[in-house]
Amino acid sequence: MSDTTPEQFRYTVPEELERLDRSGFAPSTNALITGPEGSGAHELAIRALVSGGPDEGKILVTTQIPPAEIVDTYRELSSDGSLSNLHVIDATGLQGDHSGGEDTDPVVSTVTTITDIGISITESERLLDADRLRLGFLSVHPVLDVVEPDQAFSFLYLLTTRVEQSGYMGVFTVRTDTIAPKTIHTFEHLFDGVAEMRPSNPDEPTVQLRGFGE
Amino acid sequence: MTDTSGRTVLLVDDEPQLLDLYESFLQDTYEVITATSGTEGIAASNERDVDVAILDRRMPGLSGNEVLEELRNQDPSVKVLMLTAVDPDFDIVSMEFDSYLNKPVSQSELISNIEELLALESFTSTVREYHALLRKEATLRQSKTTVELKRNDTFENLEDKIADLEATVGNQIDPTDDETFVSSLRNVEAGGLDDE
Numbered sequence: 565m566s567d568t569t570p571e572q573f574r575y576t577v578p579e580e581l582e583r584l585d586r587s588g589f590a591p592s593t594n595a596l597i598t599g600p601e602g603s604g605a606h607e608l609a610i611r612a613l614v615s616g617g618p619d620e621g622k623i624l625v626t627t628q629i630p631p632a633e634i635v636d637t638y639r640e641l642s643s644d645g646s647l648s649n650l651h652v653i654d655a656t657g658l659q660g661d662h663s664g665g666e667d668t669d670p671v672v673s674t675v676t677t678i679t680d681i682g683i684s685i686t687e688s689e690r691l692l693d694a695d696r697l698r699l700g701f702l703s704v705h706p707v708l709d710v711v712e713p714d715q716a717f718s719f720l721y722l723l724t725t726r727v728e729q730s731g732y733m734g735v736f737t738v739r740t741d742t743i744a745p746k747t748i749h750t751f752e753h754l755f756d757g758v759a760e761m762r763p764s765n766p767d768e769p770t771v772q773l774r775g776f777g778e
Numbered sequence: 779m780t781d782t783s784g785r786t787v788l789l790v791d792d793e794p795q796l797l798d799l800y801e802s803f804l805q806d807t808y809e810v811i812t813a814t815s816g817t818e819g820i821a822a823s824n825e826r827d828v829d830v831a832i833l834d835r836r837m838p839g840l841s842g843n844e845v846l847e848e849l850r851n852q853d854p855s856v857k858v859l860m861l862t863a864v865d866p867d868f869d870i871v872s873m874e875f876d877s878y879l880n881k882p883v884s885q886s887e888l889i890s891n892i893e894e895l896l897a898l899e900s901f902t903s904t905v906r907e908y909h910a911l912l913r914k915e916a917t918l919r920q921s922k923t924t925v926e927l928k929r930n931d932t933f934e935n936l937e938d939k940i941a942d943l944e945a946t947v948g949n950q951i952d953p954t955d956d957e958t959f960v961s962s963l964r965n966v967e968a969g970g971l972d973d974e
Binding site: 677678679681682683686711712713714715717718719721722725726729730745746749750753 | 902905906909910912913916917919920944947948952953954956959960962963964966967969
């Protein structure tokens with residue numbers, strides 16, 4: 565896990581996600597951001613994608629938030645409002661209630677199964693053709709509404725190991741108010757570090773990190 | 779290496795000579811069932827547990843594509859290898875097979891592909907077991923103190939087994955290979971092996 569490449573490239577990340585090593589994430593790092601609804605977990609995950617350089621590809625899978633909203637947030641958080649090298653995979657129809665809304669420019673695919681999420685990721689990788697890539701997955705909990713926990717775990721295993729073995733960076737979010745702590749603890753084994761959002765103050769949520777740089 | 783003992787391969791091809799040839803390739807390694815038509819193949823898969831189905835695409839009556847659909851309806855976890863003289867076209871994007879080989883095929887190539895498909899099944903099984911053990915570990919961590927866990931041999935054995943499985947599952951498939959990645963996801967979504 566998390567070996568650096570010969571050129572010592574590191575993925576830059578928001579400062580909340582850095583700890584001992586202030587120079588970013590090593591390639592192959594998978595991070596899990598946990599927190600209840602409104603904790604800022606999604607925004608932090610999007611910022612982790614936005615902070616990538618212009619030569620990096622970014623793939624964002626959304627299972628709950630409408631893609632147009634995701635894109636707006638991404639644009640707002642981006643210093644120049646650029647959406648370049650961003651592909652959004654709309655998986656909000658996983659639970660079968662997809663509204664068939666309008667496609668936004670960087671949305672490359674709309675999917676309804678976890679297999680199709682994987683197929684879309686491989687297609688996006690091909691289209692982006694970037695050696696360095698960030699995968700954002702917002703959020704894990706709707707997956708548990710359509711498959712059993714062991715299947716969700718296997719799905720995440722495949723995604724995180726693909727990120728790890730390809731030298732990418734992965735950022736996944738999960739809502740702690742909808743999933744049993746035991747399930748989250750089990751999922752945590754698949755990640756190099758966990759950022760736990762603690763919304764004690766809604767304007768300035770605290771982030772507790774476990775695993776990063778240790 | 780995947781344990782092939784007791785694995786059953788269903789061969790469906792309308793050309794008897796090819797069926798005989800492929801059967802001779804496989805019969806020392808697997809239990810082989812042959813069928814000369816799609817209808818016969820589906821009937822055979824209803825009667826027996828099939829691990830891997832090898833389908834010709836172009837057959838009179840039910841085509842290999844139709845047999846594939848029917849097999850998927852019957853048992854989404856069965857691994858399907860399309861073995862055909864038909865060059866792959868864009869229509870394969872919507873087809874739910876696990877592997878595709880063009881005829882002619884050598885014995886080693888055929889067995890190698892079957893082994894890869896069986897490895898997918900092993901992966902599903904191992905990752906399930908890995909998950910089940912992690913759930914047990916999480917349960918104990920919630921109910922016991924750190925001191926109690928440290929002193930307990932059973933918990934130590936559990937952690938050793940988790941580490942072993944983590945290493946095993948990591949060697950079973952290559953998730954950076956697109957075909958393996960997608961086939962693994964399809965297998966996971968289908969539920970993988972029957973519930974134990």
